[in-house]
Amino acid sequence: MSDLRELYQQVILDHNKNPRNFRELPEATKKVEGYNPLCGDHYTIYLDVDGDTIRDVGFTGSGCAISKSSASVMTQTIKGKSKEEAERLFNVFHKLVTGEPGDTSTAELGRLAAFSGVSEFPARVKCATLAWHTMRGALEGKEVISTE
Amino acid sequence: MTALAPSPVMYDVERIRRDFPILSRSVHGKPLVYLDNAATTQKPNAVIDRIVRYYREENANVHRGVHYLSEIATNAYESVRTTVKKTINARSEKEIVFTGGTTEGINLVAYAWGRKNVAAGDEIIISAIEHHSDIVPWQMLCQATGATLRIIPVSDAGELLLDEYAKLLSSRTKLVAVGHASNALGTINPVKQITEMARAHGAIVVIDGAQGIPHLRIDVQDIDCDFYTFSAHKVYGPTGSGVLYGKEALLEAMPPYEGGGDMILSVSFEKTTYNALPYKFEAGTPDIAGVIAMGAALDYVASIGVENIAAHEHDLLLYATARLQEIDRLRIIGTAAHKAAVISFVLEGVHPHDIGTILDQEGIAIRTGHHCAQPLMLRYNIPATGRASFAMYNTREEVDALVAGIGKVLEVFG
Numbered sequence: 001m002s003d004l005r006e007l008y009q010q011v012i013l014d015h016n017k018n019p020r021n022f023r024e025l026p027e028a029t030k031k032v033e034g035y036n037p038l039c040g041d042h043y044t045i046y047l048d049v050d051g052d053t054i055r056d057v058g059f060t061g062s063g064c065a066i067s068k069s070s071a072s073v074m075t076q077t078i079k080g081k082s083k084e085e086a087e088r089l090f091n092v093f094h095k096l097v098t099g100e101p102g103d104t105s106t107a108e109l110g111r112l113a114a115f116s117g118v119s120e121f122p123a124r125v126k127c128a129t130l131a132w133h134t135m136r137g138a139l140e141g142k143e144v145i146s147t148e
Numbered sequence: 149m150t151a152l153a154p155s156p157v158m159y160d161v162e163r164i165r166r167d168f169p170i171l172s173r174s175v176h177g178k179p180l181v182y183l184d185n186a187a188t189t190q191k192p193n194a195v196i197d198r199i200v201r202y203y204r205e206e207n208a209n210v211h212r213g214v215h216y217l218s219e220i221a222t223n224a225y226e227s228v229r230t231t232v233k234k235t236i237n238a239r240s241e242k243e244i245v246f247t248g249g250t251t252e253g254i255n256l257v258a259y260a261w262g263r264k265n266v267a268a269g270d271e272i273i274i275s276a277i278e279h280h281s282d283i284v285p286w287q288m289l290c291q292a293t294g295a296t297l298r299i300i301p302v303s304d305a306g307e308l309l310l311d312e313y314a315k316l317l318s319s320r321t322k323l324v325a326v327g328h329a330s331n332a333l334g335t336i337n338p339v340k341q342i343t344e345m346a347r348a349h350g351a352i353v354v355i356d357g358a359q360g361i362p363h364l365r366i367d368v369q370d371i372d373c374d375f376y377t378f379s380a381h382k383v384y385g386p387t388g389s390g391v392l393y394g395k396e397a398l399l400e401a402m403p404p405y406e407g408g409g410d411m412i413l414s415v416s417f418e419k420t421t422y423n424a425l426p427y428k429f430e431a432g433t434p435d436i437a438g439v440i441a442m443g444a445a446l447d448y449v450a451s452i453g454v455e456n457i458a459a460h461e462h463d464l465l466l467y468a469t470a471r472l473q474e475i476d477r478l479r480i481i482g483t484a485a486h487k488a489a490v491i492s493f494v495l496e497g498v499h500p501h502d503i504g505t506i507l508d509q510e511g512i513a514i515r516t517g518h519h520c521a522q523p524l525m526l527r528y529n530i531p532a533t534g535r536a537s538f539a540m541y542n543t544r545e546e547v548d549a550l551v552a553g554i555g556k557v558l559e560v561f562g
Binding site: 005063 | 176498505506509518531532561562
């Protein structure tokens with residue numbers, strides 16, 4: 001069970017049960033669908049971008065605990081950040097879940113640190129990164145993102 | 149499925165398990181509990197050893213050389229046609245075309261029969277519970293010809309609505325394609341009745357037997373279908389080989405599927421004469437070892453008896469269904485009266501993907517996802533299910549391990 005507790009940390013279970021910013025954003029300037037056909041995870045990410053700033057972010061959809069909690073934590077993490085900062089956080093998160101060595105301290109990782117266990121479960125990396133890829137695609141002006 | 153209950157003397161599951169070397173390995177420090185048999189079955193020593201023997205002692209190309217090894221390889225390869233003929237009760241070896249698997253068999257019919265016989269305004273009927281491999285080739289055929297795809301709907305229990313099917317049939321119906329058993333729900337379809345109904349309207353019938361052959365005695369003459377296709381790897385054989393059975397007259401009238409060596413009698417730049425059945429449909433060097441090992445797999449199944457296997461699996465199905473129904477938050481998807489040993493389920497508040505990961509940590513392999521049947525998932529308004537599918541070597545103890553594993557899932561998710 002120890003590995004499982006590493007994967008399903010309390011933060012993940014909590015965000016799965018009570019996802020934050022889990023709503024449509026009527027004022028969204030960008031709206032993108034993210035889809036993982038392999039497991040059926042399917043989310044829509046809404047971004048309200050003002051100039052260079054992500055003023056607000058929301059998401060809807062369904063999927064596994066890893067993908068949903070990851071989307072939820074992401075919305076909290078990037079809200080109010082600049083596009084450039086969001087891109088940097090994408091890279092930090094990606095390194096974390098793929099087990100690549102990064103230079104980000106645990107303190108700086110904050111809530112994202114809860115996803116450190118994912119790197120031990122390669123089959124679940126796509127779940128953890130789906131919302132992030134979708135958010136990044138939205139910033140790049142794409143309409144549908146698939147991680148398959 | 150009407151076989152007698154297996155007597156313990158007759159059906160020795162522990163002895164059978166010893167024939168499958170992989171079953172003694174562990175996964176994440178736990179004994180492997182392999183319940184993903186609808187995806188692919190494990191292989192007995194008889195199959196593994198046959199592949200090794202072929203490559204060590206018999207390897208040569210077939211239908212080519214006059215030399216000793218080519219003759220040995222050709223005889224071994226061709227003898228499997230007779231094994232398959234007997235297994236499914238075909239009339240002749242000419243009706244047995246070796247393929248790469250079920251998917252290739254369906255595509256072969258869609259292409260070679262379909263492009264010649266289907267035209268704009270015609271209709272093709274499939275069912276709502278088909279695997280993608282029995283949907284997409286027909287969609288492609290419809291796109292190419294202007295024909296229309298019609299779908300037999302399914303009840304909440306997962307049974308095809310035959311009254312609705314009857315309404316779909318008409319003089320426009322050219323072809324009906326259904327699975328013998330559903331990989332996602334386990335439903336065993338009444339293929340004989342479906343065929344008879346299609347026949348009354350002059351349509352031909354293609355049966356996707358991928359999930360039929362491991363669990364049921366197949367008699368293509370009794371079903372009276374025009375085509376029946378299956379994969380070796382679902383019935384304890386290797387991946388990469390399979391069979392398309394077709395009625396001789398239909399195969400005879402069909403143009404070849406692929407061109408190349410082995411499917412010709414003579415070639416000049418002006419004219420090529422195609423080979424006789426079944427070679428007309430077997431262009432290029434086939435998966436010789438795969439076909440020979442498929443024969444070993446079918447022989448192995450016959451040595452145990454498909455009725456005995458079916459009875460054992462049915463016992464597991466009933467036991468597992470009862471045990472899983474004890475779990476409050478668990479719902480079984482697919483409750484047809486006539487089912488193969490496949491149980492799809494959802495767990496309230498837990499996504500199947502999470503179930504799969506947690507069970508894997510317990511050494512338990514199940515499939516999670518849409519099972520290549522996305523339209524079906526939509527029908528039940530679920531994104532995915534967990535699926536436990538049983539084979540001849542599974543035990544009640546493994547069902548207990550699955551139930552305990554789901555207990556762990558609920559523990560983690562609270």
